[in-house]
Amino acid sequence: MATNTETAEKSASRRRAADPARRRASQPSPERTGRQKRTASSSRLHPRSLTREAWQLARDAGAPVASRILDGLRKYCGPVVGVVSPLGWIIAATVTALWILGSVFDWREALVAALLGTVLFLLAVGFILGRSSYAVELDLTRTRVAVGDRAVGSVAVSNTSAKALLPASLELPVGAATAIFHLPRLKPNQQHEDLFTIPTQRRAVIVVGPVRSVRADPLSLLRRQVFWTEPTDLYVHPRTVALVGSAAGFIKDLEGLPTKDLSSADVSFHALRDYVPGDDRRHIHWKTTARTGQLMVRQFEETRRSHLAVALSTNTSEYASDAEFELGVSVAGSIGLQAIREQRNLSVLTQDGPVRSETGRNLLDDMTRIEGRNRRLTAVDLARTTADSVPNASVVFFVVGPHVTPSQLRSAAASVPPGIRCIAIRCVSDQDPGRATIGDLTVLTLGNLSDLALILRKAAA
Template sequence: MRGGTSMPGMFVSFPPVRMHRLRRMLDDRIRSVGLSPRGWTASCMTLVCLMVWPLTGWREFLSAGMAFGIPLAYAMLMARGGGRLHVTLEAPDAIVQGDEVRLRLTASYGARRRFGCGKRRFVIRLVVPIAGTRSFDDATGTSVPQPSSTSRTEEWFEIPPLADGASVTLDRSWTASSRTILRIGPACMRVGDPFGLVLRRRYMSDAITVRVWPRTVWCLLPASGSLRSPEGSPVNGTVDDGLDFLSLREYRPGDPVRGIHWPSSAKTGVPMVRQYEPWMRIATVMAVDADPNGYSGSDEFELAVAVYASLGEACLSVRRPLIVTDGTWTLRPASVPAWLDHCSGIAPNGSDAGRGERPEASALPTSTMWSGGEGVAYRFMVSGSATSPEWTGHHTRDETSGTRQVSFRIRFGERPSVRTAAWGTVAVVGALADLPKVMGAII
């Protein structure tokens, strides 16, 4: 090949994505071996000595290779234990803040055990992290990763020697001091050797999730709704437009021609106009400010979530449609447990002021996205003492269709109060126990 030409396809370039996958796969393979830094040193020395010995013929290299290789092989054989140990984790799916988390571990052996394994004591490490939630930093007023709502990061279980087919059950319990989502497990067994050459982590079970629901209080709600026309005007009796046909009446001057029922008009000889049932507005729309800058501290933010959860639970308990929105997404919880599951994962969202984090579909299996269908009777907004006017203006609208708007301002430790604004009602809540009194004043 002359003139600097090259055959097409001779040089193959790998895209960055494939190189990244190859590097990650290689890292996973290296980690799966389970060698410690000392073990990698011993393996490299063994390989070098055994490769140099045939070239030089020096028996010293053979002796050195065997001195490094035999302990390494023995360590890898010792680290193979525990393959027949079966572990399961059990815990309640959801608890209320302040209750105990009861974790149960059940370990059992298979039918046949190799020689010497029955004398080993297995230590299983349980990691209890907080998954998908963040806490409030009172010093800076920002959201930070939450280390643990239980002041624990892991639990250690010591499995005693067991006979073939035997099992043991161990229990642990602690108090869930804050609202969060706990990810427990998987149970991990550390297997090593006396030389420190091999250190493997074997995951023995699946991870489980425990949702810690916020505390709630029972409170009254305003009337179930009001009769409205499709345009939103309050009415009594029937309306001239709607979905459910109810009756007929005689034509009046000014009635639209499209509302005339022609078959009935032909029979009676008098123009007859359709009459429909008015809409009953019973749905409640709710929103909470998730910006940590809108709250004076973690106590105020948690109180806002508790008020938010209590209002939603009150709506769902009497089977009122509940619509949760932040302006960009809209969700309709189908039951009280689904609603409290959603509230357990509410977290400060940092710099994205006024926007709650969109819940994952797997987090709310019994909830559906809502795109309309019920008339909105009430709009509840829950915010902090320092919430920006932009967030309030984003969620409060100049309603001419009869929707009643109530803004709950959370000010931790202050006395409750209710006042009227141009767009609706403003209620100040200083403690969760004050919410029933505030709702009584609003009603």
């Protein structure tokens, strides 16, 4: 019996020894044992980490719900909250405080005052309830006017409901101001029209509208607004003058301004020279060839197509007053419009960058938005930028203020490549027109926009 048992044990041990893979699988791996121990120990030693992870998961899951709740509050409660005026919020806070004080301290006077304030709010609600049915049309005769011109518009209101509408008020924001129109009682399909005029003393972009109807209580605790139109931009362009005749004579040459660079093919004839193999035979001058007995060809000068560059300095430290800065804007606009009328290439630049000049409307619209600031960049920096941006210009205008010194003007002209005519216009209020020369730079002094054509004719002479 014992012998059989020993034999069975030996055979089992031999099978285990013969199967090393099974032996390795049966033995626990030290790495796996350590990992299991670390996992178990971490679960036992750091229960707060699981709580933190669970809280994070719950918060992430609840974020969309909270976001939807807030969006719903803004959507449905926003219009309600917007009805309360600033005075209404003050009264509401005071009434709430009186209710609390009266209830805590049994203060009857506070309770009476709180009740009175609550009644006022309830009465105010009755004034803003109701629905108006209007058809409102805002019409501006012109959306672009010059400084000093009349800007006229109208507001036409029609009753589109089947019932008569009680008198009401319409508000029309015009820039920072607000115009109020009082509507009479309107029968069904009845129309009421009001005309208005917008002052245009200064260059600006004025936002007109939107037209809104207002319902409010006598104490203005609650104020309900309904918008009926979209806002409209009114451009008040700078004043400009037309330049005719020889006022722009320096850009009047149809062939462009000649340069000192010689060319074998152009429209500006320079001289005759001997024929060189490779020259175009169409340029052979046969009469001279017949007289001299050898081939002679025409030599041309390269011409530059007229390209006008206007550099307007917007550094207010270079001007003595706002009137001088506005005069500079008008001068730049007038010269630019003349170049566009003559279909010249035009580039207008300020310290803030280039100004659109594809059409006269684009030019004046962008010049309406120009703002002067006390900045670090001077007229000399602007001249360098202009020379880099418009290297092929034929005429460059520098429009500056009276505080730009002659040395700065000389530096500005020196930054322009040779062969380009430079003209500086100094805008000085109440100054007689004049002309001076600093090297190759022509300096014109202008005190009134109406004298611009005169001084340009002097410069062209």
